[in-house]
Amino acid sequence: MRQPRPTTLRLRPLTRQQRLDRRPQIIRDQGLRHASQNAQQPVSLGVFSRSDCGGCAARSACASAKTARRVMQFHQREEYEALRAARTRAEDPTWLERYNKRAGVEGTLSQGIRAFGMRQCRYIGLAKTSLQEACAAAAINVSRAVRWLDGLPRAKTRVTRFAALAAAA
Secondary structure, three states: OOOOOOOOOOOOOOOHHHHHHHOHHHHHHHOEEEEEEOOOEEEEEEEOOHHHHHOOOOHHHOOOOOOOOOEEEEEOHHHHHHHHHHHHHOOOHHHHHHHHHHHHHHHHHHHHHHHHOOOOOOOOOHHHHHHHHHHHHHHHHHHHHHHHHOOOOOOOOOOOHHHHHHHHO
16 A cells, blocks of 8 residues: 655645635725636636736735736635535545555556557457457566566655655755
8 A cells, every 4th residue: 555645744725715815905906807717617816907916015925927917816616615625535544545546556557558558559440459458468467477576676656856855855
């Protein structure tokens, strides 16, 4: 079973109302505009004018643009609450156990794609395609058995450069 990555800093996400309260000038100055993302999902946009952002004490906490006006995007309440509930479920130990199983399957698929060419089929027809998939699965099993008999450890998850810097600090 894969161990969860250690985290040094755990931040509590802000609620929708807290996010709006942190930027009262959205409501006071320009108001919330309603738009759609990907022509399907409605979002609310908090728009700041350049003059409002110029003298704001919270400017450094906002977006990093120096000259353009700031536009902050907020999900609709139902979508925001669904995302929040999903993130809460993701911290449950039973969810982590199921996710670890999924991670094992994802690793097997990744090995099949990288080492055994399973991204594209070389043949036309269902019978030949099924045969290629069965041969690739057998090759994965043989490869793992040979590595196990040779005493080679399983590959560890790659550590990003940023995570390596955080571990060194």
